[in-house]
Amino acid sequence: MSVNTDKNSxxxxxxxxxxxxxxxxxxxxASSLSPNIxxxxxxxxxxxxxxxxxxxxxxxxxxxxxxxxxxxxxxxKYIKKQLVIQDGEVTENDNAYLIDVKKEQTNAKxxxxxxxxLFVGExxxxxYYIAPIRGKGLWDAIWAYVAMDEDMIVxxxxxxxxxETPGLGANIKQRFFMDDFIGEHLLADGTFKGITVAKGNADxxxxxxxxxxxxxxxxxxxxxxxxxxxxxxxxxxxxSYFKNLKNN
Amino acid sequence: xxxxxxxxxxxxxxxxxDNNPITIQVLGICSALAITAELKASIVxxxxxxFVLGIGNVVISLMRNIIPSKIRIIVQLxxxxxxxxxxxxxxxxxxxELSKTLSVFVGLIITNCIIMGRFExxxxxxxxxxxxxxxxxxAAGYGLILIIVGFFxxxxxxxxxxxxxxLGDPIxxxxxxxxxxxxxxxxxxSPMALIVVGIIIWVQRSRNKALIEDH
Numbered sequence: 001m002s003v004n005t006d007k008n009s010x011x012x013x014x015x016x017x018x019x020x021x022x023x024x025x026x027x028x029x030a031s032s033l034s035p036n037i038x039x040x041x042x043x044x045x046x047x048x049x050x051x052x053x054x055x056x057x058x059x060x061x062x063x064x065x066x067x068x069x070x071x072x073x074x075x076x077k078y079i080k081k082q083l084v085i086q087d088g089e090v091t092e093n094d095n096a097y098l099i100d101v102k103k104e105q106t107n108a109k110x111x112x113x114x115x116x117x118l119f120v121g122e123x124x125x126x127x128y129y130i131a132p133i134r135g136k137g138l139w140d141a142i143w144a145y146v147a148m149d150e151d152m153i154v155x156x157x158x159x160x161x162x163x164e165t166p167g168l169g170a171n172i173k174q175r176f177f178m179d180d181f182i183g184e185h186l187l188a189d190g191t192f193k194g195i196t197v198a199k200g201n202a203d204x205x206x207x208x209x210x211x212x213x214x215x216x217x218x219x220x221x222x223x224x225x226x227x228x229x230x231x232x233x234x235x236x237x238x239x240s241y242f243k244n245l246k247n248n
Numbered sequence: 249x250x251x252x253x254x255x256x257x258x259x260x261x262x263x264x265x266d267n268n269p270i271t272i273q274v275l276g277i278c279s280a281l282a283i284t285a286e287l288k289a290s291i292v293x294x295x296x297x298x299f300v301l302g303i304g305n306v307v308i309s310l311m312r313n314i315i316p317s318k319i320r321i322i323v324q325l326x327x328x329x330x331x332x333x334x335x336x337x338x339x340x341x342x343x344x345e346l347s348k349t350l351s352v353f354v355g356l357i358i359t360n361c362i363i364m365g366r367f368e369x370x371x372x373x374x375x376x377x378x379x380x381x382x383x384x385x386x387a388a389g390y391g392l393i394l395i396i397v398g399f400f401x402x403x404x405x406x407x408x409x410x411x412x413x414x415l416g417d418p419i420x421x422x423x424x425x426x427x428x429x430x431x432x433x434x435x436x437x438s439p440m441a442l443i444v445v446g447i448i449i450w451v452q453r454s455r456n457k458a459l460i461e462d463h
Contacts, residue, residue, distance in 0.1 A: 005313075005314065005315070005316045005317065006316065006317065006318070010316055011316040011318050011319055014314070014315070014316050014319070014323075015316075015319060015322075018323060018326060019326075022326055022330045025330065025334075026330060026333060026334065029334050029337050029338075030337055033337050033338065033340070033341040036340075036341035036342065037337070037340045037341050040340065040341070040344040044344065061411075061413075062411070068344075162351065163351065163352045164352075165282070165283075165285065166283055166285055166286045166288075166289035166352060167285025167286040167289065167401075167402065167405070167406070167436055168285060168436060170352070204419060205419060218433045218436070219433060219436045219437060
């Protein structure tokens with residue numbers, strides 16, 4: 001080939017063409033795949049919510065969701081009500097599970113009253129209240145779905161993360177961590193205290209359920225602190241709903 | 249390997265041992281430290297890099313005569329970034345679970361110095377087939393070290409392999425833990441990955457003295 005690839009004009013043309021080609025290729029891929037991706041995300045939310053209330057296919061030690069094929073049906077069957085709490089007003093909304101918690105948190109900072117989704121599920125005659133929460137880990141976002149009873153005692157939890165360190169912070173989505181939350185009290189003497197991910201090995205087998213503490217993962221201090229912080233800040237917002245629930 | 253000529257099979261086999269990208273060329277150390285606390289993560293990373301480096305090398309090699317040398321590094325970066333993003337999108341659409349495991353690695357793959365290194369050192373000067381073999385070979389050499397390091401770090405650090413408790417249960421005090429064995433939590437931190445890589449380098453060079461540099 002006799003093109004002079006060192007010429008400035010050639011370099012410019014090459015750069016522009018390359019950007020256009022790669023840019024449109026990426027845009028095309030992203031937009032043509034986005035319906036599939038959105039559908040996957042929707043099903044994942046349903047799976048997460050069901051997981052928190054104990055509708056899952058867990059075996060002895062690993063966490064397994066119900067299959068994506070069954071998720072929509074089971075979601076209909078077990079989730080009796082989807083609520084949105086905004087400014088103390090409670091409304092029913094069948095698409096509450098699609099509310100973007102991240103967006104609501106940003107809005108809240110700008111002064112807009114935050115929409116708080118809450119899912120009321122029922123399994124074997126027992127009622128579960130499931131709230132989505134979101135916070136920051138070491139590298140990126142972490143989030144969770146926490147199922148509680150009417151006394152704000154945790155009945156189940158599903159944690160997930162975007163990019164925590166494998167083997168350390170990423171272990172928050174392992175059973176040994178998530179299962180520790182089951183039975184833990186969020187309230188202490190009627191006031192909200194949250195659950196702290198505590199170092200110090202005070203209760204490694206997690207027998208004390210009213211100490212508002214679970215055992216931390218070694219080497220994952222910042223992720224653990226992020227978990228404590230998001231439980232404190234986000235679940236606190238639901239306290240007044242549960243108070244009203246008891247009074248009525 | 250009857251399928252490949254002697255020169256070609258050298259491209260694949262050399263990076264596995266005597267010209268290993270991690271232990272000899274000391275490239276790709278950053279990701280080798282970052283993600284080897286678990287064996288599974290090491291394997292996922294090894295496979296991803298194999299894929300990206302194999303295809304990326306072919307793409308760069310096909311473009312090698314038209315890439316302006318002034319902006320070749322940026323062109324390489326665009327190729328690898330586009331490749332990784334497309335793979336990530338496709339996985340998100342059709343293998344969502346797998347894509348969640350991989351999402352951590354996307355950034356680490358793009359910035360992996362082995363990938364840029366092979367584009368620059370090999371694909372820009374060789375044909376697509378040889379570049380493909382070189383990519384596969386180097387990625388395999390990289391993956392091999394990753395898997396060895398991941399194996400020891402997970403075994404000694406957490407007492408598990410691929411998540412299975414192979415040494416017994418540390419809380420129930422069963423298996424090895426019954427006789428007083430303790431996990432070495434230090435193995436989970438990055439400095440120990442460096443030490444494990446160091447030990448591999450030591451063993452490799454003491455077995456083959458020709459690898460020891462003079463200076």
